[in-house]
Amino acid sequence: xxxxxxxxxxxxxxxxxxxxxxxxxxxxxxxxxxxxxxxxxxxxxxxxxxxxxxxxxxxxxxxxxxxxxxxxxxxxxxxxxxxxxxxxxxxxxxxxxxxxxxxxxxxxxxxxxxxxxxxxxxxxxxxxxxxxxxxxxxxxxxxxxxxxxxxxxxxxxxxxxxxxxxxxxxxxxxxxxxxxxxxxxxxxxxxxxxxxxxxxxxxxxxxxxxxxxxxxxxxxxxxxxxxxxxxxxxxxxxxxxxxxxxxxxxxxxxxxxxxxxxxxxxxxxxxxxxxxxxxxxxxxxxxxxxxxxxxxxxxxxxxxxxxxxxxxxxxxxxxxxxxxxxxxxxxxxxxxxxxxxxxxxxxxx
Amino acid sequence: xxxxxxxxxxxxxxxxxxxxxxxxxxxxxxxxxxxxxxxxxxxxxxxxxxxxxxxxxxxxxxxxxxxxxxxxxxxxxxxxxxxxxxxxxxxxxxxxxxxxxxxxxxxxxxxxxxxxxxxxxxxxxxxxxxxxxxxxxxxxxxxxxxxxxxxxxxxxxxxxxxxxxxxxxxxxxxxxxxxxxxxxxxxxxxxxxxxxxxxxxxxxxxxxxxxxxxxxxxxxxxxxxxxxxxxxxxxxxxxxxxxxxxxxxxxxxxxxxxxxxxxxxxxxxxxxxxxxxxxxxxxxxxxxxxxxxxxxxxxxxxxxxxxxxxxxxxxxxxxxxxxxxxxxxxxxxxxxxxxxxxxxxxxxx
DNA sequence: CGACTTTCCGTGAACGTTCTCGGTAATACC
DNA sequence: GGTATTACCGAGAACGTTCACGGAAAGTCG
Numbered sequence: 001x002x003x004x005x006x007x008x009x010x011x012x013x014x015x016x017x018x019x020x021x022x023x024x025x026x027x028x029x030x031x032x033x034x035x036x037x038x039x040x041x042x043x044x045x046x047x048x049x050x051x052x053x054x055x056x057x058x059x060x061x062x063x064x065x066x067x068x069x070x071x072x073x074x075x076x077x078x079x080x081x082x083x084x085x086x087x088x089x090x091x092x093x094x095x096x097x098x099x100x101x102x103x104x105x106x107x108x109x110x111x112x113x114x115x116x117x118x119x120x121x122x123x124x125x126x127x128x129x130x131x132x133x134x135x136x137x138x139x140x141x142x143x144x145x146x147x148x149x150x151x152x153x154x155x156x157x158x159x160x161x162x163x164x165x166x167x168x169x170x171x172x173x174x175x176x177x178x179x180x181x182x183x184x185x186x187x188x189x190x191x192x193x194x195x196x197x198x199x200x201x202x203x204x205x206x207x208x209x210x211x212x213x214x215x216x217x218x219x220x221x222x223x224x225x226x227x228x229x230x231x232x233x234x235x236x237x238x239x240x241x242x243x244x245x246x247x248x249x250x251x252x253x254x255x256x257x258x259x260x261x262x263x264x265x266x267x268x269x270x271x272x273x274x275x276x277x278x279x280x281x282x283x284x285x286x287x288x289x290x291x292x293x294x295x296x297x298x299x300x301x302x303x304x305x306x307x308x309x310x311x312x313x314x315x316x317x318x319x320x321x322x323x324x325x326x327x328x329x330x331x332x333x334x335x336x337x338x339x340x341x342x343x344x345x346x347x348x349x
Numbered sequence: 350x351x352x353x354x355x356x357x358x359x360x361x362x363x364x365x366x367x368x369x370x371x372x373x374x375x376x377x378x379x380x381x382x383x384x385x386x387x388x389x390x391x392x393x394x395x396x397x398x399x400x401x402x403x404x405x406x407x408x409x410x411x412x413x414x415x416x417x418x419x420x421x422x423x424x425x426x427x428x429x430x431x432x433x434x435x436x437x438x439x440x441x442x443x444x445x446x447x448x449x450x451x452x453x454x455x456x457x458x459x460x461x462x463x464x465x466x467x468x469x470x471x472x473x474x475x476x477x478x479x480x481x482x483x484x485x486x487x488x489x490x491x492x493x494x495x496x497x498x499x500x501x502x503x504x505x506x507x508x509x510x511x512x513x514x515x516x517x518x519x520x521x522x523x524x525x526x527x528x529x530x531x532x533x534x535x536x537x538x539x540x541x542x543x544x545x546x547x548x549x550x551x552x553x554x555x556x557x558x559x560x561x562x563x564x565x566x567x568x569x570x571x572x573x574x575x576x577x578x579x580x581x582x583x584x585x586x587x588x589x590x591x592x593x594x595x596x597x598x599x600x601x602x603x604x605x606x607x608x609x610x611x612x613x614x615x616x617x618x619x620x621x622x623x624x625x626x627x628x629x630x631x632x633x634x635x636x637x638x639x640x641x642x643x644x645x646x647x648x649x650x651x652x653x654x655x656x657x658x659x660x661x662x663x664x665x666x667x668x669x670x671x672x673x674x675x676x677x678x679x680x681x682x683x684x685x686x687x688x689x690x691x692x693x694x695x696x697x698x
Numbered sequence: 699c700g701a702c703t704t705t706c707c708g709t710g711a712a713c714g715t716t717c718t719c720g721g722t723a724a725t726a727c728c
Numbered sequence: 729g730g731t732a733t734t735a736c737c738g739a740g741a742a743c744g745t746t747c748a749c750g751g752a753a754a755g756t757c758g
Contacts, residue, residue, distance in 0.1 A: 010714055021738045034736060053470040057406040058714035062743045082431045089452045099450045103438045121402040225634045252631055259634040282601055285574045285608040287636050359744055370708045383706060407744035411713045
């Protein structure tokens with residue numbers, strides 16, 4: 001750990017300075033009753049002057065309460081995670097809470113348990129879990145009585161959750177392509193073990209089934225632009241002429257795919273239409289600008305914090321499940337298919 | 350705050366279960382001496398079985414030490430911030446520290462002071478500040494004796510810092526364009542009050558001065574793709590024909606600029622060359638793939654944590670200033686200028 | 699065998715705060 | 729004027745842990 005600090009100001013210092021008891025200082029600072037207006041303002045003035053900063057450790061120790069929330073998140077590098085983190089941090093602060101991180105490099109249950117235990121050791125008031133896919137029942141022991149909320153996590157109805165309707169989002173994207181006249185629609189999915197990847201895959205299947213279309217080819221990616229690039233090349237190699245549109249499971253993979261297609265001489269959207277997910281701020285400036293599904297990530301974070309805080313205060317009236325509806329953003333990476341999809345071939349480039 | 354929890358296991362519970370004193374349990378858990386091997390393993394086994402989690406609040410209260418680092422960061426939405434955060438969190442954890450977040454929405458000194466005070470109230474062991482540009486002297490009071498490290502921050506030599514050599518990075522990018530034969534080089538800068546923006550601007554000026562070139566037009570952006578788009582349009586409107594290359598202060602703005610140029614019928618790099626900064630994972634898949642300056646963000650975070658930890662342990666031998674050298678990544682968004690730069694005009698598009 | 703060292707363990711105090719209770723002075727009531 | 733009420737304040741305990749010390753049992757040495 002660390003070497004000790006020099007002394008910080010305590011309420012005893014303030015009490016001595018003011019000529020009152022530490023208890024009176026405590027009352028002044030916490031805004032409790034049983035103290036006269038003059039004493040309070042006098043104490044507060046001294047506290048301000050001395051630069052008093054309450055010792056949260058001591059406070060939390062005796063009051064058995066905490067003013068820090070914990071957050072566990074996967075893939076912090078990606079766009080969604082960051083947005084959620086920021087909005088969670090903001091919502092937490094406006095509610096008077098700090099935010100602590102228990103990241104996880106690995107994705108197995110052990111790592112998650114370790115992260116939960118670490119946060120619980122610090123006695124966080126509650127925990128938000130973003131895109132954590134693990135059996136809740138296996139975690140109950142670790143959580144003990146610490147309240148938690150799942151964000152885009154595979155906790156189903158077993159735990160309070162805030163979810164973006166990924167399946168619906170994927171259906172929207174796929175339906176958009178179907179409406180344009182596409183009948184052979186491929187999918188570049190996210191990696192295994194990702195709730196969002198699985199739901200987006202399912203939505204693609206649902207939309208195709210409803211339109212009585214057979215699913216097009218499927219390639220797995222890992223949410224990176226590079227993997228999208230490679231997935232698109234794999235599609236071209238193994239399924240050329242057997243798809244006229246691609247649903248990529250996020251914007252980055254869509255970007256990589258578009259690049260791969262164009263490198264091979266296919267124009268987007270003339271030869272292949274591509275849709276993505278997330279609507280990153282850059283998607284609009286891709287070439288062509290990317291049709292994608294927009295998610296309100298900051299609302300996800302806000303609702304998550306609200307949901308957690310409601311549990312903390314015992315508000316059973318607050319709904320335990322929140323579904324956020326995404327919206328489709330049509331840009332220029334999607335269009336009607338060419339008339340003879342089966343005969344598609346790279347122009348002499 | 351929050352309602353109290355049900356009881357967690359304490360060392361007293363373990364002591365009672367084992368028939369030893371709480372002190373013995375403490376020794377077993379902390380791996381101190383003065384305890385027999387058998388007793389230790391017996392105690393640890395019971396602790397494990399009962400699911401003991403040390404109360405960090407109590408521990409930190411009495412030991413006057415903390416196992417949490419604090420981090421203050423600006424623009425958490427952008428690529429660099431996230432990368433740094435992730436690497437800081439990782440480095441902190443491997444060193445046995447947690448990470449707490451003190452964000453700031455505003456950028457004035459007051460907001461920073463509030464954030465510092467909040468973190469100090471939680472008695473963090475030290476604070477990392479990423480891209481915080483404020484007078485250190487104004488903050489000394491807030492920091493009191495809490496050690497801190499600046500990452501890409503404008504603390505100069507006044508505080509321990511880890512910096513990417515932004516000025517050198519910008520010179521590299523500009524020199525690359527000069528070497529290609531460009532003599533009229535514009536700049537899309539970052540917003541005012543950003544250390545990195547200011548240094549990159551300066552590097553651009555330096556390289557031009559050294560080559561005895563007069564600086565090309567300058568437009569201010571805000572690091573977003575949209576602002577790059579608008580800046581490029583402003584360049585076209587006010588300075589058409591007076592530049593053949595653009596140094597954009599980050600990849601996102603470069604992307605927006607490229608899009609704007611191409612929408613106006615200018616080809617990149619045939620008519621205009623564009624370089625960016627940061628080398629986001631997507632930059633490689635832009636069209637054209639973006640020439641940019643790569644920064645080792647994760648090294649920035651690692652070094653920052655190391656630097657902070659060295660201060661904590663009083664290692665005065667560890668250098669207080671670290672400069673990270675960026676590398677230039679040449680891709681296809683830059684090329685030799687057209688022969689008659691002054692007569693450049695959009696092709697009939 | 700006595701004295702000294704080592705090994706192991708326990709007791710009391712402290713960290714800074716809040717909680718519970720009790721007490722004094724001033725005010726209100728009849 | 730006595731009593732009940734109110735407004736304000738202080739003393740003691742507790743939270744869970746580590747630190748400083750002391751002490752008993754066992755081993756070591758002459």
